[in-house]
Amino acid sequence: MTVNTQPAPQRPDPRAFGLPVVEQADIPAELRDLVARVHTLIDVVANTGADTDTLAEAAATIEDVTARLDVARRQIGTMVRRELDDGTAEHGTITNIVAGDTNPAAPPLFLQPTAEGVRGEVTLGTLYQGPPGLVHGGWIAALLDQAVGTASSLATSPGLTAKLEVDYRRPTPLFNPLEITAEVRRTERRKVFVTGRIRVNGEITAEANAIMVRVEIPA
Numbered sequence: 598m599t600v601n602t603q604p605a606p607q608r609p610d611p612r613a614f615g616l617p618v619v620e621q622a623d624i625p626a627e628l629r630d631l632v633a634r635v636h637t638l639i640d641v642v643a644n645t646g647a648d649t650d651t652l653a654e655a656a657a658t659i660e661d662v663t664a665r666l667d668v669a670r671r672q673i674g675t676m677v678r679r680e681l682d683d684g685t686a687e688h689g690t691i692t693n694i695v696a697g698d699t700n701p702a703a704p705p706l707f708l709q710p711t712a713e714g715v716r717g718e719v720t721l722g723t724l725y726q727g728p729p730g731l732v733h734g735g736w737i738a739a740l741l742d743q744a745v746g747t748a749s750s751l752a753t754s755p756g757l758t759a760k761l762e763v764d765y766r767r768p769t770p771l772f773n774p775l776e777i778t779a780e781v782r783r784t785e786r787r788k789v790f791v792t793g794r795i796r797v798n799g800e801i802t803a804e805a806n807a808i809m810v811r812v813e814i815p816a
């Protein structure tokens with residue numbers, strides 16, 4: 598094994614790749630409010646027992662609202678730049694399904710740097726249900742993928758997940774705060790070996806070992 602002892606490279610500016618960047622602070626409060634309301638709407642629709650007249654009326658209203666909003670779409674790959682608690686910043690896609698600021702389907706999971714790596718908390722409702730009362734295993738993997746990817750990106754430079762091995766140790770319950778952490782174990786050329794965990798009340802319910810491969814940044 599070769600340990601990479603080089604200093605962490607500069608974090609790339611996505612604009613160098615032709616990707617637009619939105620400052621997180623510049624996302625309008627009205628859009629944040631809309632995203633939160635649609636998140637609640639998805640949950641309500643997924644669980645509603647309303648009568649058919651009400652359902653038909655709601656569908657017509659939503660069709661109308663959808664048409665009004667479906668204008669001037671963002672470019673695919675639009676990034677958001679977030680200031681982090683330690684004074685650094687990170688970039689992520691604005692519609693990221695786990696953490697995207699404008700994605701009403703995202704939980705969302707926001708991660709912050711720690712002395713060891715990254716940490717975040719999220720509570721999931723029935724939108725993320727697999728077995729009765731439990732988080733879907735694919736979503737457990739998605740949360741862990743986001744955590745190991747962010748830990749790797751902040752400690753080194755952005756990469757893609759080449760391998761993600763998840764050990765599902767205990768059922769992960771809905772409606773309970775999930776603590777998600779990840780830390781880089783070692784690097785080897787472009788490979789970054791990262792571990793991530795989900796804890797509920799301090800007990801590990803799922804653990805991931807991942808290999809991120811750092812993308813080659815043109816000079």
Ligand SMILES: CCCCCCCCCCCCCC(=O)SCCNC(=O)CCNC(=O)[C@H](O)C(C)(C)COP(=O)(O)OP(=O)(O)OC[C@H]1O[C@@H](n2cnc3c(N)ncnc32)[C@H](O)[C@@H]1OP(=O)(O)O
Nearest residue numbers: 611688689742743746747750755757758759760786808810
């Ligand atoms: C711009 C700013 C962006 C900021 C974004 C931050 C967001 C963060 C959050 C996002 C979170 C979400 C994250 C997501 O959702 S990422 C989305 C899911 N992942 C993918 O789609 C990745 C698909 N795979 C690929 O594109 C390529 O295979 C990659 C890029 C991974 C490597 O292809 P590439 O041609 O580039 O490299 P290489 O083949 O020369 O290999 C290089 C080294 O890697 C080793 N290797 C390769 N594969 C594997 C494997 N399976 N197990 C073990 N090792 C493997 C290989 O042996 C070699 O090792 P060595 O010879 O050096 O020893």
